[in-house]
Amino acid sequence: FQNTLLCFFILFSFNSCKPEQEEPEFLLRAALLVNEEHTWYKAFVYFGQILEERSKGRIKVEVYPSEQLAKEIEAIRLIQADVIDMTTTGSTLTNWFEVATFCELPFLMQDSTDMNRYINGPIGTLMEEEMITKSGLRSLGHFERGPRHLTSNRPIRHPDDLDGLIVRVPNVPSFVTLWKALGAKPTPMAFSEVFTSLQQGTIEAQENPFALINNAGFAEVQKYLNLTGHVISWVYPVIGEKQFQRLPPDLQKIFLLAADDMQAYEHRLFLDNEKMVQDELKAKGMEFIEVDKDAFQEKCEAAIYNSLSPEMKKIYDQLKTE
Ligand code: 2Q2
Numbered sequence: 090f091q092n093t094l095l096c097f098f099i100l101f102s103f104n105s106c107k108p109e110q111e112e113p114e115f116l117l118r119a120a121l122l123v124n125e126e127h128t129w130y131k132a133f134v135y136f137g138q139i140l141e142e143r144s145k146g147r148i149k150v151e152v153y154p155s156e157q158l159a160k161e162i163e164a165i166r167l168i169q170a171d172v173i174d175m176t177t178t179g180s181t182l183t184n185w186f187e188v189a190t191f192c193e194l195p196f197l198m199q200d201s202t203d204m205n206r207y208i209n210g211p212i213g214t215l216m217e218e219e220m221i222t223k224s225g226l227r228s229l230g231h232f233e234r235g236p237r238h239l240t241s242n243r244p245i246r247h248p249d250d251l252d253g254l255i256v257r258v259p260n261v262p263s264f265v266t267l268w269k270a271l272g273a274k275p276t277p278m279a280f281s282e283v284f285t286s287l288q289q290g291t292i293e294a295q296e297n298p299f300a301l302i303n304n305a306g307f308a309e310v311q312k313y314l315n316l317t318g319h320v321i322s323w324v325y326p327v328i329g330e331k332q333f334q335r336l337p338p339d340l341q342k343i344f345l346l347a348a349d350d351m352q353a354y355e356h357r358l359f360l361d362n363e364k365m366v367q368d369e370l371k372a373k374g375m376e377f378i379e380v381d382k383d384a385f386q387e388k389c390e391a392a393i394y395n396s397l398s399p400e401m402k403k404i405y406d407q408l409k410t411e
Contacts, residue, residue, distance in 0.1 A: 113141075113149035115336060117328070119175035120158035120167070122280045127304045128362055129177050129232055130154050132355035133326070139347045144340055150175075156281035162260055168329040169225045175332075177232065179324040180261045186223035187401055188215055193237075195267045195393055196386045197408065198321040201233055206411070208323065212404060226327040229345075230352035234298045235363055236318035240311035241294040244378045248272055248388045257283050257295040263393060267319065270392035271385065280305070287311060296320075300359070303366040308373035315378045317385055326351065 123129050130152060137150030159167050162184070164176040182189035191197065191212055198204050207213055208231055217228045239245055241254065251273040258264035258275045268275035276292055286292045287310040295307065302314065326348070336344060371377065397405055 114147040115340070117148065117150045117174040117332065119150060119152045120164040120173055121152060121154050121177055122156050122161055123301065123304055124154045127300065128355050128358040131358060132351050135354050136347055136351040139350060140344065143343045143347060148340060156279065160279035160281060165224065165226070171329060171331055175326065175328045177324045177326050179322060180263065181259060182220065182224055183261055183263065186219040187398060188219055190263050190401065191404070193261065193320050193322040194263055195319045195389060200321065204233060204321055204323060207408065212408065221330050225330050227330045227333050229326040229328060229348035231323040231325055232352065232355050233323050233359055235300060237296050237298055237320040237322070239294055239296045239315040239317045240302060240307055240313065241315060242312050244313045245315040245380065246378060247381045247384050255293045257286065257292040263396065266392055266396045267389050270389040284310065299366045299370060300362060303370050308370055308375050312376060313378050314370060314375045315380050317380050318382065319385060
């Protein structure tokens with residue numbers, strides 16, 4: 090609640106700071122968890138530029154980085170409350186509808202070919218439908234992410250090495266199931282709190298793709314990058330469905346085409362960036378550790394499967410046999 094108040098305050102004071110500027114017909118605010126250096130941020134800025142151009146100034150986008158405006162879950166709630174308009178999200182939506190768990194289910198997908206098959210297949214369609222009906226959000230495409238890896242201050246080569254390690258996880262049920270089954274102590278926490286919590290030692294480890302590990306400066310507080318690759322995933326850039334429906338048809342068309350261009354733009358940046366961030370992480374002193382991936386997978390598979398509802402088990406079985 091305090092954050093919501095703060096958010097109102099920020100929005101109103103930003104507005105009153107520039108009375109001389111003419112308000113666009115549609116001002117869309119995006120709350121992102123990444124900072125200005127990350128490809129998602131750059132993609133949203135690009136989206137804003139082409140939208141302003143193509144709508145002849147009728148649409149304007151403001152992008153707020155680093156969870157300054159809202160943490161992921163709050164951002165979703167603020168979009169639902171029509172206070173802000175856009176964010177990036179994925180399996181966090183499991184808190185609204187269960188099928189979102191397949192965005193980031195551990196050891197489900199092998200590579201981006203699998204990922205694209207899911208996104209463009211029946212499961213992807215179902216996700217986008219439920220996103221609208223159950224969470225009031227509309228997907229604007231998807232941003233592919235690199236595999237998630239575990240960072241820590243002692244090398245982890247095998248699940249036995251975890252031994253109660255306190256691992257921060259996003260507010261997503263499957264992540265808690267995964268790390269518990271592996272023998273760690275998962276602690277759900279908003280992304281913007283992770284750096285300080287690692288520094289202060291209230292958590293000992295976290296897991297994310299290379300790009301986000303680098304973006305958040307975790308190399309300063311974590312020595313080892315254990316190549317667990319436990320989750321292959323993507324996130325959805327989203328807008329509130331209410332906010333989208335408020336746009337007149339001509340602007341909706343411009344908006345959706347620009348969203349496609351944003352996705353293509355982000356994907357080029359992602360591909361260029363993926364190797365570079367690994368070099369940067371090594372240059373910052375992180376040591377990359379090869380892990381026994383099979384041992385990780387074997388130890389958690391049953392627990393993850395058993396945590397799914399009967400309906401989700403059916404979908405899982407189907408995905409696995411495709
Ligand atoms: O670690 C994080 O907070 C992100 O990488 C999240 O995993 C990501 O935002 C997903 O939870 C998407 O819903």
